[in-house]
Amino acid sequence: MELEQIKHFLHGGDYNPDQWLDNPEVLEDDIKLMKQAGVNVVTLGVFSWTSLEPEEGVYTFEWLDDIMDKLYENGIYVILATPSGARPPWMARKYPEVMRTGEDRVRMLYGGRENHCESSEVWRAKVKEIDEKLGERYAKHPALIMWHLSNEMYGRCYCDKCAANFRIWLQKKYGTIEQLNKQYWSAFWSHKYTSFDEIEPPSKHGEMQMHGLVIDYHRFYSDLQISFVEMEKEAVKKYNPDIPVTTNMFHLNCGINYDKLAKSLDVMSWDSYPRWHCQKDKSTEWENAVGAGFTFDYVRAFNQRPFYLMESVPSVPSQFEFCKVKRPKLHMLSAMQTLAHGADSVQYFQWRKSNGAIEKFHGSVIDHNGSADTRVFRDVCEVGAKLQELSYMKGTDTKAEVAVIYDYDNIQALNAQVGLRKDKSFWEKLSQIHYEALLKSYVNVDVISADADFSQYKVITAPGLYMFKPQTAEKIRRFVEAGGSFVLTYYSGLVNENDLCFSGTLANPVFAPYSLNDVFGIKVKETDGLCDDEYNEIAYNGQSYKALTCCDLLEVEDATSLAEYSHDFYAGMSAVTKKRFGKGNAYYVTCHTENDFLRALYEDVLEDAGVSKIIDVDYVKDVMVRERGGHIFVMNFSTEERVIKVHDEDIVLGGYGYEIL
């Protein structure tokens, strides 16, 4: 769904006028300043419940009528949020069941946000009621361009109602308790259930060892959250089905399978908070940009359409270990990066800083001083003007021939399983490491789930694809057969969708990657986990690279060895293989490596697969290159000058400089 009303990129952000209703002068200033900053959209109503229904059944929409009208008169459109991100105190007091119960089975007291029980009938009914009221009143308001359901949904409830719903969900999935026992391998530690009623949601002071159960609870709760989104969507669309809905996604592992959630939304939107300039984890701006880019390419790839940057910080965030202001020029550069990855908007959290409570020091366009004479305001105005100038790009495509798999189910399972290494953050980062290596080859990259359509890609890489869901192996086989290049790494194809290991017998032995030994021409016989300060080495094209963390030991059946190990008892054993299968190529990388090896490997894989590069030059340190709708963005994420050759012309980029060609 495109937002037809607005010809330009969207520029604006979260706006909470309900916090200043007693100060009309501030509200007048807001409109003046928004116009000056080229703001054409604001998100209203996030967490506004007490301002809309201060007492049960007593509604006060007048302030919102007023603001909506005023904004519209001034050429500013509205994304209207449902207030279900937080609830009023009266509701929690009268209906305690709306509050979430923790994994420790203790129900929360009133407070905070996004901590509701999604099984509570009262909570559902209350949200439906207020959503329908909003729909009835505003669905045809000319300012309204989109609904924003709730806000950054995350987490899970563990109350009795949720447990009961979980049991129903399990019954639907497995049919019989015998089938569940089989998939959970429950003879282990005497866990055989005789009925679904015996099943408790996982808990640190209960069950965490049955990994099938743990990941099923995550799936169940994700489904419950999505059913809640569906309920809200239906409620707001009741009076005008044409207004699109979104919800702001924000964390790859927030408890909701975004791949599934995306199917319930008309428009994808993302909140992005890179830790710009934060020295704590030694992250450079390049690394921050790679992290942001990874999430943008993930959200956009869901439906291969532009997405909306719903929130970003215009100056300094308040929730990090160290909170640094954006250095000059970085605000513009990060905005341009967002467009380069296919966003149709640059929006902020927040327009004006609240005077009290936890986010009073969170960056905003307008500070407590109320002044327009600030560096941040000037930066925002500059971005506003630039977005206007680039309007011709709105709605254009960002096409990629290369994809990296980041699969939610796979990550849930890797986080639950125990083996190879204790530190789980490793798995979370893995796809991003491969993504970075590919970006440095200056190609556009999509980030997709294992369930996505593979057919548009020439190269797909699946780092640590531990879980093979029912169709996974077959999809990989068909993709390679038809001419694709597939790169699979260590720790792949080990378990089914319930985290149950694939196993064999004397007559029919089974080796990883499950059911794809013929495609890759290899069998994984052992997997060695290395300590953090240990490494092996592999030689590739006459160059030596470090092998870290994990080393699969292979038996090569009919693949070409591209690299071999140099040390330990597996010296000389193949570390990287390639096999021609059907019309394509299947690569297997046995070990974790530093980025320079992946760079070298992917250069060869891309060339072999005939992937066209955006520009055919060597990676220039800290310079990102992306293509959107025929426009090439070159962006320098270092403070120093960089020079990059684009079609025979030397482009000089100052520190944090960019060009669009």
Ligand code: GLA
């Ligand atoms: C999120 C939320 C906002 C705000 C910001 C602060 O993105 O959606 O309401 O809390 O974080 O960074």
Ligand code: ZN
């Ligand atoms: Zn609950």
